[in-house]
Amino acid sequence: IQMTQSPSSLSASVGDRVTITCRASQSISTYLNWYQQKPGKAPKFLIYAASSLQSGVPSRFSGSGSGTDFTLTISSLQPEDFATYYCQQSYSSPVLTFGGGTKVEIK
Amino acid sequence: EVQLLESGGGLVQPGGSLRLSCAASGFTFRSYAMSWVRQATGKGLEWVSGISAGGGSTYYADSVKGRFTISRDNSKNTLYLQMNSLRADDTAVYYCAKDFSSAETTSEVDYWGRGTLVTVSS
Numbered sequence: 696i697q698m699t700q701s702p703s704s705l706s707a708s709v710g711d712r713v714t715i716t717c718r719a720s721q722s723i724s725t726y727l728n729w730y731q732q733k734p735g736k737a738p739k740f741l742i743y744a745a746s747s748l749q750s751g752v753p754s755r756f757s758g759s760g761s762g763t764d765f766t767l768t769i770s771s772l773q774p775e776d777f778a779t780y781y782c783q784q785s786y787s788s789p790v791l792t793f794g795g796g797t798k799v800e801i802k
Numbered sequence: 803e804v805q806l807l808e809s810g811g812g813l814v815q816p817g818g819s820l821r822l823s824c825a826a827s828g829f830t831f832r833s834y835a836m837s838w839v840r841q842a843t844g845k846g847l848e849w850v851s852g853i854s855a856g857g858g859s860t861y862y863a864d865s866v867k868g869r870f871t872i873s874r875d876n877s878k879n880t881l882y883l884q885m886n887s888l889r890a891d892d893t894a895v896y897y898c899a900k901d902f903s904s905a906e907t908t909s910e911v912d913y914w915g916r917g918t919l920v921t922v923s924s
Contacts, residue, residue, distance in 0.1 A: 728910045730847075737897055737914035738847065749912065781847055789861035789907035791837075791849040 696720055696787050700780075700794035706802040713769040715797045717782035722762045726786035729758055729767050732796075733778045741780075742767065769799075777801055804828040804913045806898045811918030818888050818922070824881040824898030824915055832856070832876040835901040837908040838883045840894035841917075850896070851883060855905035866892075888922045895919050 697720035707713050717727065725745035730738040740749045742758040745765055755770045769776055782794040810822040822838070837852040851872040852861040860872050871884040881898055898915040901908040 726909070730911075732847075737916055738911070739914075740902070740910065740912045743902060743910045783847070783910075785909035788909045789835075789852045789859075790863065791839075791852075791908065793847040793849070796846045 696723060696784050696792055698782055698784055698792050698794040700782055700797050702797060703795065704798040704800060706800050707772050708802045709772055709774055711772045711802075713772050713776075713799060715767045715780055715782075715799075717760075717765045717767070717794050719763045719765075719784055719786075723784045723786035725761045726784055726788070727758070727760065727765045728783045728785060729756075730781045730783065731776075731778045732781065738781065772799070804900065806900060806913060806915035808896065808898050808915045808918035811896065811920045813921045813923065814888055815924050816889060816922055819884070819886045820888065820920060822883040822885065822896055822898075822918060822920070826879045826881065826898075826900070829900070829913075831874075831879040833905055835904050835906055835908045836874060836881045837899040837901070837911065838872065838881075839897045839899050839911070839914075840892075840920075841897070842891075842894040845894075848894075849908075852908045853881070854907065859906065861907065885920070888920075890922050893920060893922045 727745045729742040732738040746758045779798045838850040869887045895917040899911040900913040902910040902912040
């Protein structure tokens with residue numbers, strides 16, 4: 696299963712609403728997770744099962760979608776949110792695949 | 803506090819071998835599936851291998867099948883990755899990863915180690 700993210704990068708300002716899209720090459724129901732990665736750091740688990748927020752993750756992060764199309768939304772971008780975001784499908788678990796990443800940069 | 807500490811990375815020549823270790827603490831290691839995920843410099847994440855909680859089931863990406871072997875020692879709370887016949891395209895940071903809730907396979911990774919760099923070069 697191939698995972699395609701768009702855009703590959705975006706520029707946004709603090710306070711902006713940001714939406715990142717992830718598309719699966721076949722239907723994966725809601726077996727979709729999101730991670731945030733900052734430079735030089737390990738990824739951080741944000742959202743599982745397409746829309747469930749991991750404990751401790753700010754509520755400005757949300758996920759939606761099912762089947763082949765998914766979105767990660769940051770409702771009001773904060774300075775600490777500038778990072779690269781990855782989607783990951785677990786439909787074909789134990790074989791996992793990640794999207795190519797979306798880098799969120801400061802405008 | 804969950805901690806995953808990888809070790810064993812380094813510089814190795816093409817065709818060589820390396821064994822990575824991941825020391826786990828802060829959770830019941832024997833109850834969770836574990837995985838290795840790698841990331842080449844400036845590139846995205848690639849799942850490499852996974853193992854069930856008891857160690858009886860192992861899984862591999864096609865890119866490493868037949869060359870890498872994952873294992874675990876639940877008495878030592880340690881995960882391993884034996885890497886043989888290494889190639890230049892195996893160069894990456896290798897992360898140890900804990901599954902969110904499953905004992906059988908990794909579906910979501912809720913904790914990651916800091917990673918260990920493997921460089922394959924002559």
